[in-house]
Amino acid sequence: MKKNLIFYFSGTGNCLKVAKTISKNKENTEIIPMGSSHIYEFDGDYESIGFVYPVYFAGLPAAAADYISKLVLPKDDNIYYYTVNTCGSIIGNAFAQLKELLEQKGAHLDYSAKLKMFSNYVVMYNMKENVKEITEKSDKDLIPIMENIKNKYKNKTGKKNSLLEWWYHKEMKVIHTKDQHFNVSENCTSCGICVKVCPVDNIKLEGKKPDFLHHCEQCTACIQYCPEKAINFKNKTQNRRRYTNPDINWKELSESNKSY
Ligand SMILES: Cc1cc2nc3c(=O)[nH]c(=O)nc-3n(C[C@H](O)[C@H](O)[C@H](O)COP(=O)(O)O)c2cc1C
Ligand code: SF4
Numbered sequence: 278m279k280k281n282l283i284f285y286f287s288g289t290g291n292c293l294k295v296a297k298t299i300s301k302n303k304e305n306t307e308i309i310p311m312g313s314s315h316i317y318e319f320d321g322d323y324e325s326i327g328f329v330y331p332v333y334f335a336g337l338p339a340a341a342a343d344y345i346s347k348l349v350l351p352k353d354d355n356i357y358y359y360t361v362n363t364c365g366s367i368i369g370n371a372f373a374q375l376k377e378l379l380e381q382k383g384a385h386l387d388y389s390a391k392l393k394m395f396s397n398y399v400v401m402y403n404m405k406e407n408v409k410e411i412t413e414k415s416d417k418d419l420i421p422i423m424e425n426i427k428n429k430y431k432n433k434t435g436k437k438n439s440l441l442e443w444w445y446h447k448e449m450k451v452i453h454t455k456d457q458h459f460n461v462s463e464n465c466t467s468c469g470i471c472v473k474v475c476p477v478d479n480i481k482l483e484g485k486k487p488d489f490l491h492h493c494e495q496c497t498a499c500i501q502y503c504p505e506k507a508i509n510f511k512n513k514t515q516n517r518r519r520y521t522n523p524d525i526n527w528k529e530l531s532e533s534n535k536s537y
């Protein structure tokens with residue numbers, strides 16, 4: 278029987294939930310975390326290869342783009358390549374960016390789907406309150422996407438917008454060191470959850486409080502999963518709500534992210 282792969286990146290659990298839901302719907306599917314895996318070569322007989330990640334600044338998370346650029350994909354024109362991009366509202370250039378990355382490897386992106394989910398960038402705004410409503414809607418919206426994937430439906434990917442591309446590169450230049458603006462309050466109990474949920478091992482807990490190592494992806498997992506709300510960005514997030522996907526707790530995210 279042919280195998281299936283899903284590469285995912287996830288900060289607050291939305292994309293892990295999507296990757297897991299698709300994998301349950303498709304026999305013989307393995308899910309691989311793009312933030313922490315160091316395996317880049319996949320040999321074998323594959324039916325489909327999927328990419329599930331959150332849209333960051335109208336493009337791919339840097340860790341996902343970097344991982345995909347290193348992938349050595351099987352030489353088989355019959356593999357069905359698809360992507361599900363989760364976002365708060367705007368996909369921008371994310372499909373086109375993935376398409377380009379795959380084309381550099383001789384692979385063609387067959388199907389791209391946008392899935393609106395809860396928008397989690399707490400650093401920029403106070404997040405919405407209606408988590409249940411948004412989650413129920415995205416759960417429903419995922420059903421026809423999974424059907425399309427099952428039926429190997431194909432669609433076209435649009436061209437890049439140059440203004441959004443400029444914005445993406447501007448943000449990406451500083452993204453890894455934005456953690457220099459993180460601070461940890463006296464409420465920290467040194468529980469280590471932030472260390473465990475970070476998808477790119479950017480946190481060390483050598484002293485009593487976490488240290489950030491400046492290869493941050495801004496995924497917000499540490500800020501959002503900290504049970505004490507002890508991690509903040511400058512003085513901006515102290516009074517803002519926190520969000521994590523209601524179906525993905527910190528243990529599940531951590532175990533899945535560290536599984537490769
Ligand atoms: C750094 C950052 C940048 C983001 N940029 C966008 C964006 O450009 N467009 C958008 O619609 N959502 C944006 N979002 C929201 C996420 O794409 C969305 O909440 C996603 O479902 C989170 O997935 P996760 O829970 O798997 O991390 C951004 C979130 C973060 C953390
Ligand atoms: S998750 Fe919060 S309380 Fe736990 S070690 Fe990290 S900052 Fe401290």
Ligand code: SF4
Nearest residue numbers: 475493494496497499
């Ligand atoms: S340090 Fe925090 S925001 Fe940065 S990648 Fe790790 S968990 Fe995400």
